Amino acid sequence: MSTLHIRGDRRTLITGAGTVGLGAASVLALGATGAQAAPATAETAALSLHDGHTGEEVWEALLDGNERWACGRATHPHTSVRWRKTLVAGQQPRAAVFGCVDSRVSPELVFDTGVGDIMVTRTAGNVLNPLVAESVSYGPAALASPLLVVLGHQKCGAVTAAHEALSAAEEGHEAEEHEYALPETVEALRPAYEASKGAPGDPIAAMTEANVRLAMAALAEHPNLATLVADGELTIVGAVYSLETGLVTEIEA
Secondary structure: OOOEOOOOHHHHHHHHHHHHHHHHHHHHHOOOOOOOOOOOOHHHHHHHHHOOOOHHHHHHHHHHHHHHHHHOOOOOOOOOHHHHHHOOOOOOOOEEEEEEOOOOOOHHHHOOOOOOOEEEEEEHHHOOOHHHHHHHHHHHHHHOOOEEEEEEEOOOHHHHHHHHHHHHHHOOOOOOOOOOOOHHHHHHOHHHHHHOOOOOOOHHHHHHHHHHHHHHHHHHOOOOOHHHHHOOOOEEEEEEEOOOOOOEEEOOO
């Protein structure tokens, strides 16, 4: 079983269908049919996520939640006092999500999840290093989360700053100065900059996707995760969040 998955069919349909199509796809994705289809509730959303036993099933549940978020129909499951009390004895997050610190891209909200549903690790530009990788691996390795999502996002400030600095250095001049400095982050993003050179379209978008792919590959080989990936117990998915639409789109590994 492949564990670095490519699934663009459903999301491509949604993004190409416009606002009306997105609403319809959201209802259909929740398993409702016909004119009497009912919107998701916090209870059905929570059950959908925790009924998922495989990484693919959990990913589909997260995409359902993302569609609700993008449509303005978020249910905010698993936020009650009663639910919080059930977590005192332990946790069983269904997915680990590695993303950026950007305040506009909170995975718990983007995927319409609640307390204890997903385990999130975030760094500027979702830069991965050995210490961060250990945190990212904790959910799958210690808590048996079957899914790991590497989530980049549109117009990432760290990626943009790194691209400006690295391209300016190549051209022999200094990049525009910012009120903050990210020298370590810039250097950590150099591999993504190099990997995305010559890619068509927006260079920042290309660098963002390259950064996601590099993190996916590195995590798949991490000592805490490699066996899980090889045995088909862990699915690693790469995706990018659109600030404009609110949608998460899976990218090719």
